[in-house]
Amino acid sequence: MGPLPNLNKVNHSLPLTEVFFDSSPARTFDLGLLILKELIVQLLIFHIFSWIVALGIRYYIVQPRSWHTVGTQVHPTEQGLRVLIQLVIQSSEEGLLYTQNLASTYGDVCCWWVGPWHAVIRIFHPTCIKPVLFAPAAIAPKDAVFYSFLKPWLGDGLLLSAGDKWSSHRRMLTPAFHFNILKHYVKIFNDSVNVMHAKWKRLVSEGSTRLDMFEHISLMTLDSLQKCVFSFHSNCQEKPSEYIAAILELSALVAKRHQQIFMHMDFLYYLTPDGQRFRRACRLVHNFTDAVIQERRRTLPDDGVDDFLKAKAKAKTLDFIDVLLLTKDKDGKQLSDEDIRAEADTFMFGGHDTTASGLSWVLYNLAKHPEYQERCRQEVQELLRDREPKEIE
Known part of the structure; x- marks a missing residue:
């Protein structure tokens, strides 16, 4: 890209059309870039001015008044x-x-x-x-700001959808949480936890006395989810995984964007390095999910679905993608590939982030309070009675 024209050095004897409308691609690009930058500056000035005016009106003119929140009888004071x-x-x-x-x-x-x-x-x-x-989940209010940042990544899955679409998808996904399916996941959870424990033992043997609990548990939950959702073994707890790194990056970028008020504007955010990183990570995650869906569709039988399900269940290999591909609504309509991707990506996000946070706090507090840790250990030992906890009975 060539340098922008220096108007102080322009030959003013030339017609304006020759100065500003140079037909070369480089000059045309430079002029377009200059106009774009000026437009962005003007928009920022407009938003800042609007912000100042709004603050002034709100602070000096609008007076607090009594009101009550919908659904309660609580009346706050002025x-x-x-x-x-x-x-x-x-x-x-x-x-x-x-x-x-x-x-x-x-x-x-x-x-x-x-x-x-x-x-x-x-x-x-x-x-x-x-x-x-x-409130019933179908009508409960959902965050219109933070959730909008997740939309390009998670699509219209259960987390972000509402109304009739939420209700329809919730009914279609119910088979995925049947006890006979979930009980086979316990061994997967145990295997992933054993990998994490082995890492901790190595750290102790090397003299380490501290670790980032959330980081380790996040990887463990993501490892479990990839196996349960996609039947994919990434070994992400022991070696880098591009897909897992993209999910963690997307989570961090969304949280960071929420903290930066000007980045709430889409047109501005996607011009920044963070916005470009977000788009790249989205593409990587979507490409992975799409590839799994297409590969799995090729293995599905045209008929004899019941026999296929029985064989999968017997081999204990029925995963979330299988259920999504085979489920139908009351009219016999199946989920589209886009819907399946949205639900799979939603469960990868929702299943690791909050779960890892909750588990981290539980383990932290058990470590801080050994007496309760011992009571929990005794309860688990009484329930298992020296048996291997591979399946729920």
């Missing part, structure tokens, strides 16, 4: 409804302290502004949040 301006989302430790201060200062409910345009109702009391948590 102080409790004071508009809070938090320009950045803080890190985990600071964020927890900030949330505790909100609850102690403003009571059960407050309005928390992310920038000038997005209001978040923060609910701290269990009575207030109960109607939301107990």
Whole structure:
């Protein structure tokens, strides 16, 4: 790409059309790039100006007033409804302290502004949040901001879909959670945990006394999921896996984007290095899932599906993709490849992130409280009675 034209050195005796409309591809590209940069700057100025105006109106003109949250009878005071301006989302430790201060200062409910345009109702009391948590999944409200960042990756799976599509897919996926299918996964879980334990023993023998619990458990859950969803053995706990690295990168990029208010705008985000990394990682993950789906479709029989399922069940090799490929709705319609990919990618994300977080905190607290650790160990030993925990009985 050639340098941008220096207008101070342009021969002003030339017609403007010759100066600005050089027919060479390099000059045309430079001019287009210059216009694009100017457009981005103007849009940023417009958004910043709108932000300042909105903040001013909200701070000096709009007065708090009494109201109640939908589904509750809680009426916050005027102080409790004071508009809070938090320009950045803080890190985990600071964020927890900030949330505790909100609850102690403003009571059960407050309005928390992310920038000038997005209001978040923060609910701290269990009575207030109960109607939301107990709402039927088909009508429960879903995050319109954070979930939109996941959409290019996870598509319209169970996590992000709503209404009739959610209800239909939920019914179609019910067979995937049948006890006879899930019980065969226990051996897979145990094998993955044994690999993780072996790594920990090696670290201890080498003199290590600390480890990043979340990192190790994330790899263990992803290892288990790949086996249960795709019947794919990546050995990601012991060697690098491009697919697993892409999933971890996507999770980190989405969390990072959520903390940067200007990156909430799609057109701006995808111009950044992070946005380009996100797209590359999405392509890699989608290509992997699509390849598994296409390969599995080729192995499915045109008829005799019942015999196929019995053979799979007997061999204990029926996985999530098999169930998705064979399931049908009440009208006999199967899931499309795009729907199957969305559900598989959703379970790879949802099955490792929150699960790893929960397991990490459980193990951390058991390590901090040896008396409870011992009680848990005794309970497990009483249940197993020296048997190998390969299957649930």
